[in-house]
Amino acid sequence: MLCLSCSLSTPMSVPIPQPPTLPFLGNVTALDPELPLHSFMLLAKTYGEIYQLDLLGRTICVVNSYALVNEVSDETRFQKRAVGPIKQVRNLVGDGLFTAQPEEPNWGIAHRLLMPAFGTLAVKGMMEEMRDITSQLILKWARFGPDTIIDPSKDFTRVALDTIASCSMSHRLNSFYEAQQPEFTVAMADFLTESGFRANRPAIVQAIMSKTNAKYEADMKKMRDLAKRIVATRKAHPIPKHDLLDTMLNSRDPKTGKTMSAESIAQNLLTFLIAGHETSSGMMTFMVYYLLKNPDEMRKLQAEIDDVLGGRAVQYEDFGKLAYLTATMRETLRLAPTAPIRVTTPLEDTTLGNGRYAIKKGAIISVQAWPMHRDPAVWGDDAEEFRPQRMMDGKFEALPPNAWQPFGFGVRACIGRAFAWQEVTLVMATIIQNFDLTLVDPGYTLQIKQTLTVKPKGLKIRATPRSGVNLYASYGVGSGLRTRQLPSIVEDVSGPxxxxxxxxxxxxxxxxxxxxxxxxxxxxxxxxxxxxxxxxxxxxxxxxxxxxxxxxxxxxxxxxxxxxxxxxxxxxxxxxxxxxxxxxxxxxxxxxxxxxxxxxxxxxxxxxxxxxxxxxxxxxxxxxxxxxxxxxxxxxxxxxxxxxxxxxxxxxxx
Incomplete structure (x- = not known):
């Protein structure tokens, strides 16, 4: 079936495949509401590199192959569009960095102001705070002992949420001192799940779901209350630290001279609290899963960490020496990009696949990272296997353009990429240095929980302190960029x-x-x-x-x-x-x-x-x-x- 709202007909084009539809519903039943990623993967295997879906009258074109994803990554022809679940998330965060439409001016103001707060130099300066939060995770696992069953997803959520709040807002959430999951993360998970459901729910049905709507509003209120509390605390007790929150409150856009409005500050603060911890925690949980299911890779990684660190705490200067850790992180994000979908739209009528598929201007194109990251044309016949070696010895650098996209793409790519990379490197190096990890259920196979992001579901581990490791040693802080003692070659500063x-x-x-x-x-x-x-x-x-x-x-x-x-x-x-x-x-x-x-x-x-x-x-x-x-x-x-x-x-x- 050809759905004309997505496609054009040209002399050289062929119809875009589409599953059979139902009256009024279209292809809604083709997607599992709890785990749409699974449905998208099955549809990719059935229909190949491209297909389209009618979701209650809203048509989307889905691309899966590297060749087509590379083509729609051309920002002179395509641009990001917030639709579906992302559009529903705007109920909370409005035109924040993640959810803004291209034409909305607040995105440009926030992006220009906040980019320096997540630059390499700024992130390097966050090592001390990151190490502090990491030490809380390490000491918790050590004190609870090797018989304790650990839900790594929950503890990685704690460490990631506390890290983004401390480093970017100088606000202590102290999640490791609470028996239950932080209220913010519970409300956030429920809110994101419901936002996904709302995207594919008829408006008339949504209107009569009074209890669901009340819960949705209550979850948003809990998150907004935290944002208000953080801002109010900073205003009542200013600090000299020039962090993300200080930038939002006090800086002017270098291009327009404008400041961020109170509404935009709240929306972007929530954006960073959500996006700044959800994807990182998912990445670390997937990484633990893949390493435990591939013990040879775990042994290689542990040997590298032991060799580089020699029993001391990891420093920033060590990151470049941990080549296998970097490869493991890249391979984890290849197989399990935690933000599996992005949406783009053509700026003009166009074609894909060397003219095979004609696409209308404004059509919604769903870019699927999971099948693209498994395309045998790029990754070979073993694309389903976890093999960090494929990211080493120049192979990663030799990948074709846009073949690896776990952080999104282009001008709208993840602004916190350097922050997340440093955080995950520090946390995972410290865990693997200090513990031997094992699966509670050796037969566990990967199950996935999906909101807007994905993470393993039901994964349980045990952490046994490694022999000879002193888990209670102080966590020193690496030295920063040091200024050399400069010779006073010429004292006269009236020179050239x-x-x-x-x-x-x-x-x-x-x-x-x-x-x-x-x-x-x-x-x-x-x-x-x-x-x-x-x-x-x-x-x-x-x-x-x-x-x-x-x-x-x-x-x-x-x-x-x-x-x-x-x-x-x-x-x-x-x-x-x-x-x-x-x-x-x-x-x-x-x-x-x-x-x-x-x-x-x-x-x-x-x-x-x-x-x-x-x-x-x-x-x-x-x-x-x-x-x-x-x-x-x-x-x-x-x-x-x-x-x-x-x-x-x-x-x-x-």
Missing amino acids: PMYVFYGSNTGTSEAFAQRIAGEAASYGFRASIGTLDSAMGKLVPDGPLVIITASFEGQPADNATAFMDWLRTMIKPGQFNGVRYAVFGCGNSDWVASFQRIPTLYDQLLEQGGATRLVARGVGDAGGSTLFQAFEKWNVGLWETLVEPSLAHFFLGV
Whole structure:
């Protein structure tokens, strides 16, 4: 059956498959209301890479293969749309970061304001608080003993909720000191489940479900009350910490000059409390399941952790050395992305699959991560197997673009990705270092509980402290980015200028730029610092030019877009003769297609214009833990080059 509300007919197109329908109901009965993911997986096996469903008159097109998901990941043709269950969640969080429609201005304001709060540098500074919450989980398991049956999903919910509240809002929920699950998480789970049901319920039926509606409103009130309490506490007792909540309350959008409204603050606070713990707790629970069902992988991971840590507490600097842990996390998210569905819509009438499937402008396209992450065309015939090795030794970096999408995609991808990655790395490394885990039921097979996210259902484990491990040792805090003792090469700070410009959305590139500008006087330079957009027309040869910038989905930072346009139009041979420059690029290698695109382009354009490169372009990767070490090494090389006799004479006259 062809449903014209989703598809077009073109000379080259073929009908999009659809299951048989029922009068008035369409394909509603094809989806299990308790576990729609299971139904979507079965339908994918039956109908292949694409099919469509009529859900009470609302038609959705479902794509499952890598080829089609890659195609709808083109943001010049498709954009995110909040529909179905996500639209129902707007009853609580309105136009928050996760649920806003593309045309709503509050999303842009919140996104620009809050990106720096979850940048790599800001998240690195949260290690101490993350470790504190992690220690509460470790000590609970140790004190309850090896005979205690543990529901890891519940304890991971506690650790993730307390972590996001403490790190981003400086608010203590103290979930580990309560016998029951936190009231917020119970209300949230019921609210999300009911939101899913409401999306496929006729309005007339919904209207007469008075008890269900009353429970729904009560759950929302409980969550709103917590948000109000957190904001009221901060206003009554301000703190000097510049965290997420402080940003929402006191900062202005750099583009519009607007502040976040009280309503938007409450909505986004709830968004982070929900999204900031639900997906992380699910990921950790799935990871425990896959490791316990694959004991060889658990042994390899435990051996790596023992070898790297040697019995001490994990530090941030260790993350980049835990290659098997990183691979295990990536493989867990391949097989079990906790946010299994995203929705997009075409901006114009278009086709998919080399013209095979014609799609109308505005059609609802459901992108299914679970079947896409199992596509044999990308992952091979063993795609159903848990095999972390497929993510190691350059294989992850060699994946085709958009083949791994557990954090969503594009400009609307998860803003808290770095936060979640650091949190899960810390928690799982600490657990596996300190405990031997076993299944209560060795025959347990994976069952799933679904709200808007998914997590294992009914998984029970025991945690036995490992021999020789001191679980009561203090949990030290890793050192931060240390400032080197700088030589006072030239005390006179009336020397030549140095121009330091940055392009930064998350704050990391800006912090590195400030570091260089702050050191300049010790080397005899008078540094000025500004955004790249402020650099237009200021590329002059009387002092070194330093650019620190990143790519954001392959595009310049918000405060570097105009400079990129200017540079491209200005570039011609000899345009920048005499300019000496250095570029350091920040980025995340998980985004293979766009990694270092903008820093590389700046480097190439300046060279094409006749400028002289001082040092090789620096490459900082926030996908591991080597970003800060890479900057340190590049920064040392930059200053060594600038004080090298020939350049020192050129710039400093010494």
